[in-house]
Amino acid sequence: MNRVRRSLAALGPSLALVAMTACQHPFDPKVYESNPENLYATSLKLFNGHHYDDAAKGFELLTHDLPARDPMLPLSYYYLGQSQDKNGDHLLAAQSFTRVSESFPDDSLAPTALLAGGRAYSKMWRKPELDPTYGKSAENTLESLVELYPDSHLVPQAKALLATLDNMFAVKDLEVGEHYLRRGAYDSAIIYLKDVIRLHPEATATKTAYLKLLDAYRAIKYTDDAKDLCTQALKAYPNDKEVRQQCGSASSAEASTPRT
Numbered sequence: 335m336n337r338v339r340r341s342l343a344a345l346g347p348s349l350a351l352v353a354m355t356a357c358q359h360p361f362d363p364k365v366y367e368s369n370p371e372n373l374y375a376t377s378l379k380l381f382n383g384h385h386y387d388d389a390a391k392g393f394e395l396l397t398h399d400l401p402a403r404d405p406m407l408p409l410s411y412y413y414l415g416q417s418q419d420k421n422g423d424h425l426l427a428a429q430s431f432t433r434v435s436e437s438f439p440d441d442s443l444a445p446t447a448l449l450a451g452g453r454a455y456s457k458m459w460r461k462p463e464l465d466p467t468y469g470k471s472a473e474n475t476l477e478s479l480v481e482l483y484p485d486s487h488l489v490p491q492a493k494a495l496l497a498t499l500d501n502m503f504a505v506k507d508l509e510v511g512e513h514y515l516r517r518g519a520y521d522s523a524i525i526y527l528k529d530v531i532r533l534h535p536e537a538t539a540t541k542t543a544y545l546k547l548l549d550a551y552r553a554i555k556y557t558d559d560a561k562d563l564c565t566q567a568l569k570a571y572p573n574d575k576e577v578r579q580q581c582g583s584a585s586s587a588e589a590s591t592p593r594t
Contacts, residue, residue: 363395367395396410412434455469456469456472456499473499497537507530508530527546544567
């Protein structure tokens, strides 16, 4: 062994590291199959050492082999999700995290796993213009945390991420409404812009939806609707300069005329 070490040292630091790595055997979790405690400890050590591929192998085997009531099982699902998430496998991670709350709802780890699952799903919906399927999955997962564990200290974090997702949903509909508005397809624009206001009243993008909807009403001379919308907008944003500029005189200066 001493001769091997001296030979590696002679190769220099870089080549020695390559040679040492080549001498190591690939991690095989089945070697520990008869000793789940040892496999868990080894997998956790691999995870803490940033060897996420190997850690995932170990924790995945544990999720298959451990008895349903074993206290290491929810932990194994959780760390399997963490390992997958670190590897960029966000969908697999989210599924592993949600298994904790589904199978062990009374476990103290369940709220933590739900928050991690919501974050994993949200990582797969980065831009509003993309398919929002994973965004809805993230929203559902985080809402489960808020509803099932209202006293959890993680609820504020879940609500903050829910607010971010809500604004992304609002932006998605707003962009479609603006697209139709630019094309002069006012009826279609109105549908989407009204949905933003109705479905996402707290979103940052909703103020813009009010103003764009006002543009659509005025373009087709829906004066009564414009006046009603301004009343609603001024109530929602009483101190907003842009809203007051657009609506300040709407109720008095625009004559009420029937829709065409």
